[in-house]
Amino acid sequence: KQEVTQIPAALSVPEGENLVLNCSFTDSAIYNLQWFRQDPGKGLTSLLLIQSSQREQTSGRLNASLDKSSGRSTLYIAASQPGDSATYLCAVSGGLGNEKLTFGTGTRLTIIP
Amino acid sequence: GAVVSQHPSRVICKSGTSVKIECRSLDFQATTMFWYRQFPKQSLMLMATSNEGSKATYEQGVEKDKFLINHASLTLSTLTVTSAHPEDSSFYICSARTGGLSYEQYFGPGTRLTVT
Numbered sequence: 223k224q225e226v227t228q229i230p231a232a233l234s235v236p237e238g239e240n241l242v243l244n245c246s247f248t249d250s251a252i253y254n255l256q257w258f259r260q261d262p263g264k265g266l267t268s269l270l271l272i273q274s275s276q277r278e279q280t281s282g283r284l285n286a287s288l289d290k291s292s293g294r295s296t297l298y299i300a301a302s303q304p305g306d307s308a309t310y311l312c313a314v315s316g317g318l319g320n321e322k323l324t325f326g327t328g329t330r331l332t333i334i335p
Numbered sequence: 336g337a338v339v340s341q342h343p344s345r346v347i348c349k350s351g352t353s354v355k356i357e358c359r360s361l362d363f364q365a366t367t368m369f370w371y372r373q374f375p376k377q378s379l380m381l382m383a384t385s386n387e388g389s390k391a392t393y394e395q396g397v398e399k400d401k402f403l404i405n406h407a408s409l410t411l412s413t414l415t416v417t418s419a420h421p422e423d424s425s426f427y428i429c430s431a432r433t434g435g436l437s438y439e440q441y442f443g444p445g446t447r448l449t450v451t
Contacts, residue, residue: 253438265341265428265444266379311378315438321367322394323430323440325378 224249226314226326234332235302243297243329245312250293252314256323257286257297260309269310270297302333338362339431341443348419349451356414356446358429364409365431369440370402373426385412419450 225248235241245255254273258266270279270286272295278287285298295312309330313323338361348354358368367386371379383404385391391404403415412431416423426447430440 256439258442263426263445263447266430266442268439268441271439313379315440321432321438322369322381322384323379325380327378 224252224314224316224324226312226324228310228312228326228329230329231327232330232332234334236334237302237304239302240298240300241302241331243299243310243312243331245295245297245326247293247295247314247324247326250290251316252290253316255286255288255295255312255314257284257295258311258313260311260328262309266311304333304335307331307333337433337439337441339365339429339441339443341427341429341446343446344444345447345449347449347451350420351418353415353417354419354448356416356427356429356448358412358414358431358443360410360431360441363431363433365412365433366409367432368406368412369430369432370404370412370414371428371430373428373445379428382414416448419448421450424448424450 227246229244256271257269272279272288283300288295309328311328313325340359342357370382373379382397383391383393385404385406387406387409393399406412428445430442
């Protein structure tokens, strides 16, 4: 059974700093990994999707890396802003025949102005 | 593109009644839709996977007779919580998968269900 863990559970950093969120998964046989953002009481916003054959994906100030063999992914946020405050979730998919996403426990990020 | 809507966004119902939640893919056809439940300060837990025109596949521990899922078209899936009880109060989120090999899921805004 796939298990996804995110460390830390909560993180507070001053505005402007760069930061890294971590995600680990127990079964390396994944098809892809997605990072999401969730604001309180809201749905999920997809940030980045990394296919299992890829090493990283970038979108603006966000960079996600994937080390499939070690079961790890990181989300790097550059020059953090107060608007980045949210809960960040990673999720892995098993692909064809096992499309369901297994979600991590989430990291609640607070950017201090 | 790839927008998913849910209706209603919030619903309050009395214990013992049933409530229906709709999930629509607005600008794409979704052969597969997923229903998740999220309790406060917890992550999302998959309840079931539904494919258009066929019966939903439920995750272990999810009562299929209580959580009725219908995926009648390529753009609409519904979740009906039957005989709701206070412990069913939760945030319900659907997602839809586009075609192709990326297997990326797009999520709806969620429905907050409160059972009194």
